[in-house]
Amino acid sequence: MSLSSDQISHHIKTAQAKVAIIGIGRIGLPTAILFAKSGLSTIGVDINKNLVEKINNNIFPLEDEPGMKEIFNNVMTNKTLSATTNIQDALSRVDVVILSLPTPMNNDNIPDYSSLESVGQQLHDFLNPGSLVIVESTVEPGFVENTLISIIEGNDKTLEAGKTFGIGVCPETANPGEILKDFKNLPRLVGGINKKSQDLISSIYSHVFSVDLISMPDCKTANAVKLTTNVFRDVNIAFVNELALLFEKLGIDIFTVLDAAKRKYNFQVHYPGSGVGGPCLPVNSYQIINSARSNFLPLPKLISTSREINEKMPFHTLKLLNDALNSINKKLEKSTIGILGISYKPNVKDVQLAPAEKIISKLKSLECNVKIFDPYFISTNVFSINSESKLEDMVENSDAILVLTSHQEFLSINPEIFPKLMKIPLIVDTRGLFDPKELNKLKIVFRGIGRPN
Numbered sequence: 001m002s003l004s005s006d007q008i009s010h011h012i013k014t015a016q017a018k019v020a021i022i023g024i025g026r027i028g029l030p031t032a033i034l035f036a037k038s039g040l041s042t043i044g045v046d047i048n049k050n051l052v053e054k055i056n057n058n059i060f061p062l063e064d065e066p067g068m069k070e071i072f073n074n075v076m077t078n079k080t081l082s083a084t085t086n087i088q089d090a091l092s093r094v095d096v097v098i099l100s101l102p103t104p105m106n107n108d109n110i111p112d113y114s115s116l117e118s119v120g121q122q123l124h125d126f127l128n129p130g131s132l133v134i135v136e137s138t139v140e141p142g143f144v145e146n147t148l149i150s151i152i153e154g155n156d157k158t159l160e161a162g163k164t165f166g167i168g169v170c171p172e173t174a175n176p177g178e179i180l181k182d183f184k185n186l187p188r189l190v191g192g193i194n195k196k197s198q199d200l201i202s203s204i205y206s207h208v209f210s211v212d213l214i215s216m217p218d219c220k221t222a223n224a225v226k227l228t229t230n231v232f233r234d235v236n237i238a239f240v241n242e243l244a245l246l247f248e249k250l251g252i253d254i255f256t257v258l259d260a261a262k263r264k265y266n267f268q269v270h271y272p273g274s275g276v277g278g279p280c281l282p283v284n285s286y287q288i289i290n291s292a293r294s295n296f297l298p299l300p301k302l303i304s305t306s307r308e309i310n311e312k313m314p315f316h317t318l319k320l321l322n323d324a325l326n327s328i329n330k331k332l333e334k335s336t337i338g339i340l341g342i343s344y345k346p347n348v349k350d351v352q353l354a355p356a357e358k359i360i361s362k363l364k365s366l367e368c369n370v371k372i373f374d375p376y377f378i379s380t381n382v383f384s385i386n387s388e389s390k391l392e393d394m395v396e397n398s399d400a401i402l403v404l405t406s407h408q409e410f411l412s413i414n415p416e417i418f419p420k421l422m423k424i425p426l427i428v429d430t431r432g433l434f435d436p437k438e439l440n441k442l443k444i445v446f447r448g449i450g451r452p453n
């Protein structure tokens with residue numbers, strides 16, 4: 001189907017437009033579900049055959065996204081959503097193409113846009129003239145204008161951005177674990193290669209989402225806003241991590257400080273921890289750094305230093321663990337370490353770039369016996385370890401308990417379990433989950449990030 005921009009606009013308003021979401025992972029699938037819910041015929045496209053099969057068999061894969069499963073069931077019953085691995089076929093049937101492809105980084109912390117680049121080539125080969133392309137993936141400012149468009153246009157210029165196809169961005173800012181809530185509340189940023197593209201994107205997003213749309217002057221400014229919000233968090237976490245390291249030595253409790261500091265109206269609280277993980281924050285800081293590097297500009301110092309601090313935290317965690325064990329005449333080498341929580345943040349099933357990975361890998365290199373308890377990873381193989389099904393099984397006979405994530409479920413743990421099941425109870429808490437005074441009363445050896453020894 002080949003439509004003019006006016007026709008697409010009309011089709012959106014009358015819910016006749018057909019949409020393909022390419023990349024139906026953590027962000028793309030919920031997006032596809034909401035597009036389908038709005039009545040638009042939606043095809044999810046992914047190279048992951050298992051995922052596509054699951055979706056077509058009505059199996060919803062994101063158990064940790066509240067409220068999403070019910071909408072998924074509805075759109076599958078109504079047949080407004082389907083999934084395929086065949087991008088050529090999908091592109092031949094749609095007017096609007098949304099890219100929700102991964103944008104990770106390589107081992108040298110350089111952003112990796114290879115998925116977008118390879119799909120860009122497929123768009124060159126198969127995109128219907130007259131279509132609208134919307135990039136939801138997080139990219140550094142200028143990637144769409146300088147790289148993606150030239151790939152889609154190709155050397156033969158059969159397609160021309162802004163003329164024979166529309167293109168723009170609507171960077172996704174939703175938070176895993178609360179995507180539906182964020183879809184209902186967070187404003188969306190819209191940037192286009194020209195006004196027509198921007199107007200079309202606004203018209204389709206206002207059809208699907210009932211949130212404010214913020215018009216950006218161009219794609220790169222919209223992408224800069226998305227990165228700014230996440231880099232803000234990465235830098236602020238580094239700030240409290242730096243204070244935590246200092247306060248530990250000064251005998252000051254960082255959590256007591258933050259609880260009081262946050263009562264001041266212009267203080268926005270962030271918390272220290274064993275590192276910053278996930279698919280967004282670390283990558284987004286490196287995307288900003290890379291945008292300076294690739295434009296031959298000085299690298300942003302504050303952001304680079306923040307990355308260094310946050311990347312040191314897993315090693316500081318190991319140091320606390322080692323010190324704590326030494327204080328009871330035990331060695332870290334060959335000890336049994338029980339890990340409470342491995343997700344990169346609370347209440348999600350996600351270990352991408354989680355500090356737990358680095359910590360566990362170091363513990364294994366020291367021949368430690370590592371046990372994991374995480375309600376999102378029950379009796380499963382994760383980091384090449386079979387995780388426990390019960391908290392008690394993880395605690396029993398451990399030399400130390402290392403708290404790496406403070407899932408909601410952990411708030412109700414009664415610390416009496418530790419002296420009951422451990423010979424010499426020892427806890428290293430990197431997330432401020434436990435009250436040190438309470439642990440002290442139970443004679444539990446304790447270390448915590450940002451807490452006096």
Ligand SMILES: NC(=O)c1ccc[n+]([C@@H]2O[C@H](COP(=O)([O-])OP(=O)(O)OC[C@H]3O[C@@H](n4cnc5c(N)ncnc54)[C@H](O)[C@@H]3O)[C@@H](O)[C@H]2O)c1
Nearest residue numbers: 023024025026027046047048100101102103115137138172
């Ligand atoms: N997860 C988050 O917290 C979050 C939040 C906001 C924005 N984002 C951004 O959204 C984008 C998508 O992130 P995600 O977390 O959903 O990633 P994801 O890894 O969960 O999903 C990406 C999907 O794309 C598929 N894919 C990879 N290459 C493909 C190709 N060539 N063709 C078709 N499908 C392909 C993968 O199989 C996967 O299912 C990224 O740019 C990310 O930075 C993520």
